[in-house]
Amino acid sequence: MYTYTCSSCREKFFLPFTDACYYLGPKPVGKQVADDDVLKVLVRHAWCRDCSSLCIAEDILALREFENAYGSARAGRSIEYPVQSEYMDEAEVVGEAKRYLRWRMLRGHVPRALCCGGSNFQFMDEPQMQIKHAECDFGFVSGSMRIGSSCGSSPGVSTPANIRLYDIDGELIGRLTWWKQDVGKWDIEPLSYLPIDDD
C-alpha cells in the first residue's frame, strides 16, 4: 500500500481503491460478467483536483503505442506497456496486447480520474508537478512510501472483492464482488459516479 503525506500538516493520503477493469462484453452488462470480458485498466496514481483527493487515473498512451506493442509481442520481443511481458508466456502476451489494442481502437473519451470520471487530474509521479494541499497555507502532497504489501487469499473467494468495473470509455458501471470459479464469472453490483453538483 502506498501513502502520500502533506509536507506541512503531515496529513496522510491513501488511495480509496486500487483495482479497476473495463467491461468489454455484450451490452447491457448483466448480473455477472465472464473473466474473458474484463480487461485491467492501465492506471497510475493521481491527484484529482475536482475531488481534492488521491485516486487512480487512466494511463492511456497513443494508439500507435498499442500497435507497436502488439507488433513487438508477435515478434517475440519483450514489452512493458500495456502489459509487462517479463513473467508471462509468449502466447499470453500476444493475446493481451491484442485485447488492449482492440479496446484502444474503440476508446473515445480522454483519460479520466476513476474517482469521479473527471479529467482534471495530475499524475503523482511527474516530478515537475507540485500538488498543493488545499487546506494548508504551504503544504504540498508528495512522496510515495511503500508500507507493506497486501497479500493473502485472492479477493472474491473468502471475502467480496472491490474491483471497479468501467465501460470502454471509463464510465463507472459496477463493482466485481464474488468470483464464481465453477462458471468462470464475477458477480457484479451496479455502481455509478456520483452526480456532479452544479452549484
Ligand SMILES: [Zn+2]
Ligand atoms: Zn497539509
Ligand SMILES: [Zn+2]
Ligand atoms: Zn475525482
